[in-house]
Amino acid sequence: MAAPEQQQEPETGQQHQSSCEESQLEEKLSERHLKERPVSRYILGAGVVALVLVLAAVSGLVVQYARSTFHSPPGDVCDTVDCVLHARSILATMNESADPCADLHAHVCGRSGEAETARDTLLRIYSREVVNTLGDAQAFLGSYHGSSAAVKAFAAFAKCLDRGASRDAGNFVAFMRDRGILWPHPPAASKAGADLHGVLDVLLDLTVNWRVALWFDVTVSSNSNQADPIIIIGDIGDVPALRMDQLAGADNFTYADVVQNMSHFLSGGEVTLNEAELVELRQDEAAFRNTLLASYTYADEDEFDNLLPLKDFATLFGPDVSSAEWTTLLGKYLRDAVNVSATTTVLVFKEQQFKRVGNMMGYLPNQRLWNVLGWTFAYAYAWIINADFDSLELNPTTRDVTTRVQCFIATQESFGIAYASPAFRDAFNASDRDKVVAVLNWTSAALVTLANASRAIAESTKTEARSKIESLASTRLWPPEPYLHVGSLDSLYTNFSGEARSFLEIWLQSRKALRAALASPYYDSLLTSRSRFENIVTRLTSFAVYGRINNTSLLRRLDAAKSSGERRQLGDLFALDVAFLAMQTSSVQDPDKWPLRLKSLEALTEVQTFYVSYCSHHCYEPSGRLMCNLAMNASEFNDAFKCDARPRNSSSTCVFV
Template identity: 25%
Template sequence: MNGQLAVPRRHEWWAQRMWSRMAGEGCKAPSTTSGGLDRRQRAVALGHLLSSLLGVALTLSAITIGLSVLRHQRGSEGSGVFGMGRSSWNTCNSKLCMAHFRRLKDSLNRSTAPCGDFYRFACGAWHPRAAKSETVFRDLLAVAQQDAIRYLEAVNDASNKMVLPTGKVLLPDSRPVLRINRAERAHQVCLHSGSSTKDAALLTEFLADRSLSWPERTTAPAQPLDVLLDLDINWNLGLWFSVRVSPIPGCNQRQVRVGSGIVSYDWKRALDTMVTRGVYKARVRRFHDALRARSFAAMSDKEMKELRRYESTIVGALCGSVSGGQNELAFPLKQMQNLATPRLAAAQWDTLLNWQLNKALRVTEADRVIATSVKLLQAVDYLLSSLPAEVVLHQLAWSLVQMIGWMADSALPGRPTAYEMEDMRSADCFWVTHRSFGVTHLSGYINTTYPLHWLSSVDAILMTITQTAINFFLKTSWIHAESRAAAVDKLRRMNTSLWPSDSYLNASEVAAILENFPEPREDGAVLRYWLDALSARRALLGRQWDVADAFYPGDLQPPRALFRYHYYRNELAVSLHALRSPLFVEGVGLAVNMGGLGAHYAVALARAFDPRGVLLDGRGSTSGLWWGKSSYRDYERRTACPATAASGAEGGVQAFEGVAAIEYSVRGLQRVALYRRPGYADASEAAHFPWPVRGSGLLRRLLRSVLRARAQRATTAVLHTAAEELPRVRHRIYVSRGLAHESSATVRLLRGQ
C-alpha cells in the first residue's frame, strides 16, 4: 500500500482527509539518560501483558453493554431496559451479530474467579475454529487463511456451490461469472498437477546453482551470507531473515529493512512436534531416499542425530531472537558491525547486497538500516561465526528441500509449517502462490470478503481513534507546548497500512500486471513453473519498483501480528485478518467494534508515545523536543500509572499504552456519540457514523462521566470515573444469567481490585 490508511478511491469523501505520507529521513540511534531508565524499562516490560488485559476489559464492557442494550427494541412508553421503549433498538438482529455475541459469551469460564486469573475467566471456555490455535489472534490468522484457500479452490469450480467468507452461499445456478486471473489459475494448477522425475533433478540443479547439495554435503566454496541474500532477494525465499531495499522518498539514500525469515516460530513448533511424536526420522528418510544419488549410502543414525541437532540449534537461535517482542533499531549501514553483527563487517554486507541487487538500486554504507529485531541480526551473526560454513550450507540445503521438495515430488511431505494442517497440499499451494504473486492472487478474495460499506465503517473507526488522540494532545495542558505540537505532527504523519492499493483490487489492472508472469500449464512440471514465476517476479521488481508493495505481502499483512507499530517508519501496520469476529463484526454497532478493533488499534497507536516512541519524531528522527524539562518528570510519572487501591495503598504499575488506548477508544466513542445527538448541525458528517446513541441511558451516563474527567488529570481518572458509574447500572443488566457477573468483574478490573 502506498498512502495513508490506503483508502481506495471509491471513498473520495475520506481520501481528501488522509494524512500526509511520511517522508523518511536519516535517523541517529536514540540516546537516553540513565535517570528514569529503569522505570521506563519496567513500564515497557509490562506493556504487552497489561495492554492486552485492558483491551479484553474494554471488549467485555462492550459485550455487556451490547448484549443488554443492542438486542432490545422499544415498544410502549416506560417499558424495556432502563425505562426505554421497545421500537428502535434493533442494531443486533442479524445472524452474524448474534453469533458474534454468543461466541464471546460462551468463551467465559465462570468457574474461575476473574480477579484471580482474568484470562482464564475471559477465555477459559474459548474453542478455536482452527486446529492447533493457541490464541485468539493465531485463530484469526489460521481461519482467514482457510477462508482464502476455500475461496481460491471454489472460484474455478462452477459445478459446486460456493460458500463466501462472509457465510453467503452461492448455488451453481445463481453464481455470477467470475473472471479468473492468472495467479488464481496457477493456484488451481498447483492443486491438481503431479510431478515427475525431471522435477527432482531440477531441484538438485537449483541447489547446485546456489553451491548447495543435499543429502550429500557440498564441496563448492560459498559464503553462507551470500547464499542467504541470494535466496531472499532473488527468489523470495528468505530462510533466516528477509531484506527489502527501497528508495527513501525525498532524498538519494536507500532504506534497508531487515525482518524475520521463514525459519522462525512456526518452524520450531513443527520441528518440536515431529520430534515429540517420533516422526522426524521417517520424514528425513523420505527426503533422503527420493533425492540421494544411487551411489550415496543411506544416512546413519549418527548423521540423523547430527542433522537434527544442528537444525534445532539454528531454529532455536533464530526463534529466541524474536520471542522478546520488538527490538527495533535504525542506524547507518556503516554502523552494522558496531551495533548488530560484530563478526560481519559493514563492507561485507555492502558488497554482498550490491552483488545480488539490481544495478539500478545500489546501497552504500551511508544508507539507513531498519532492523525489526536487532537480536535477530545478532543471532545470524552468531550462527555464521560459530558453525562451520560446511554445516551452515548443508542446513540451508535441508531447509530448502523441506520448503520446495513437495513440488519436485508429490510423494514427499509438505513444508514443516504445514505439518499439522488437514490439507497440506492446499496450504502449500497457497503459500507458494502468495510468495510468487503477492497480493494480486488475493484481489478477488479481498473484493468479495470486504464490501464497500465495510471499508467505510472500518475507516471511520480508525480515523476517529486517531483524531481523538490528536484532540487529546491539543487539549492537554501539562505537556510542553513544543512537545504537544510535535505529538500532533507525529500523528498526522503516521502511515497506517491496511487496504491494498486500488491497482491490486481492479481486475483489469491486476491482469495487466500478471501478464509479466508465465501462463500456468496443467501438463507442465510443477517446480519448473514456480521457479519461472519467482524469476518473473524478480525481473518485474527490477523494472518497476512502484509495484513492489504488492509483492511483499509481509509489509501489507504482518505475518505474526494483527497490529504492529514500526517506530522508525512511524507506520502502523494493520492486517486485513483483523477485520473479522471478534475484533470487527459488520452490523453490531460502533460500541462493540470500538471495544474490539478500535481498542487494539489504539493500543498500537499509543506505542508512538511510549518511552521508546517519544525518542523519535514523526519522520523517525531523534527528537530533542519531547516533553521538555518542565514536563518530563510528569510524563515519567504518567507512563508508570501507579494504581491506587481503595485502601489508599499504591497498587501495581500499569502500562501507559494500555491506559491511553482505553482513553482514546472511549473518547472516540463519545466523539461519535456527540455527532449523533438530536439536532446535531453537521448531518453529513454524522451519516458516516451509523451507531445510534439516542435512547441509551446507560451509555449516555457513562459518556457524561467520562466527559467530567478533565484532560489535566491522570489517564487513570477516566477508568476510575467509569468504574464508579458502572455499579449504579450493573444490576439492570439482566439479559441472561452471568451478565451481571461479567459487569461486576469488569468493574473490579477497572478499579484495580
C-alpha cells in the same frame, strides 16, 4: 500519561538459546538505547506508534471482512453474518461462572482448553477467516472473469492443491545445486565461497531472487518521504516459519525419520545420516529455529528496529562480515533497484534477533552452517514437488488443512495480495472507504485527546505529536492505486503465470517475475505484500469492536518499566484505551453507526462487549491470560463490570508512557 506498574505473569513459549556473551551484549545495547533517547521521545513515540499500527490494522480490514455486508443495519444488536459468527466463537469458549473482575481470561476463554501452538493458530485462522473471506479456489476460477492477476493467483493455488507424491527430485535438486546447496551430501570444502561470506551470498540470492526468506528477508522500499529507496532487513518468510514450527513439535524419532526420508529423496537413496550427524543437525537447526520463532510469543522481548547507514552494518550483524563486504553483497543483488553504497540507509526489523542470527552464523563451523542451511531449505520447500512431505500430521483432516495453509502462503509469497483484489473492490467502494477513513479520524482524534489531556507532556511535544498524527493519518491507508483498478493491477502481473505443468514451474516463473519487478515502486507495498490476518509471523494484538476496529501496539523503549515485557504491556494497555475512546467517538458521531452489541450476546452492555471481544482474540495464544487480564487495568473496565475497587500495591511506581 502515567500507568501503574503491574505484576508480570511468568512467560510461556520456547526460550531462544543464546550464549552469555550474546545476552550481555543485548543488555548493553538495550541500555544504550534507553539512555540515549530523551523522555519526550518516549511519550511522543507511544502515541505515534499506536496510530501507525491503527493505520496498518485498519488497512488489514480490506480482506478480513470483505464478504460480509459492510453496512450493519441500525439497531440494538449487530446480526450480520460476521457478528453472529464472532458471537458464536465467544460463546464457544466463555465460562459464565467465572468472575470477570477476578480473571477476565477465565471468564472469556475458560472453555478454550490449552494454548495453541503457532501452527494451530494459523490453521484455525485460515479455516475461520481465509476460507470464509476468499471462498473455494475452484469455484472462483469457474465463475470469475475479472482480474487476470487474481485468476493467476487462484490458479497457482489450485495447482498446488493438485500435487501428489513424487519420487523425482531432479528439478528441485538442480535448483539447490545451482545455489551451491549440496545437502544431504557434505559441502565442498574446497569450493570457492564455502565460508561465511559464501553462505550469506546464498541467503541473499534466495531472498532477493527467489523470495525465500529463510533466516531473514531483504526487500527494497520506495517511499515518497525518502529521497532514495531503502533496504529493509525483515522477518523470515511465512513458509519457512510454518515449516520450522512443524519441526518444533516433532519428537526425536519423528525428527530423525523425516530427516532420513528427505535425505533419501534428494540423494536418490545414496545418503543416510548416522546418529551423530542427526543429533548435530537437530541441535543446530533448533538453535536457529528457537531464535527465529521466539518473536511469536512474549519470549522475545527485544524486537527493536534500527535505521542505520550500511557503513555501520557490521556493528549490528557481527564482526565476521565487514560493512564493506555487506555493501558488495547487497550491491550484487539489489543494483537494479538501489545504488548501494556505504551511505545507503538500511532498516532492520527486530535488530536483536538479527544480531543473534549473525552471532550463530559466525560461531558455527562452515560445514555445519552449510548443512543446517541445506536441511532448513529442503524441509521448508521440498513439499512443493512431493506431497508426502506436506505435514508430520497423521490425522487426514488436520493434514489437509495444513496443506491448504501451506499452498495459500506459498502462493502469497509469489503473488502478494493479488488474489484478494476482487473481494477488496467488492467490499470497499468509494463510499465504504470514506467510512473507514472516518474510523481512522475518530481514532486519531481520540489519540490527540489523550495527548492533550496529559499533564506529563510538554506543550511543544503535544504540538509535534499533533503534527505527526495528522501526517500519519493521511498515508498508507489503502493499497497502492493499481490495486483499485483491474487494468492497472493486471499490467503489474503480465509476466506472471498461473498455469504450468507443475506447481514447481509456477513457483519458479513467478519468482523470476518478482525479481524482474524489483525496481517497481509497488514491489514492497503490493507485489510482495502479505495478508496478515492473525498469522504466525507477526504478533498482532487485536483490539476489536467485533472485528471492525483493530488496533495494535508494539511500543518499544519506554523509560521506567523494569523489563521489556512490562513496557510492552503498558504500550498495549495504552492502545486499548485509545481503541475504546475511538469506539465511543464513532458511536456518537456516526448517525448510521454500527451496533455495538452482538446478537446472541445481548446480555452484555456495549462496553462489556468491547472488552470481551478484545479478550476473545487471545484465548488460544500462549500469552493469552496475560493479554486478556491486561484489560482489567483499562480505564473503563471496573465500571463496565461493576467490579469493586481493587487496592493498589503500595510499592508500585508510575511508568510514563
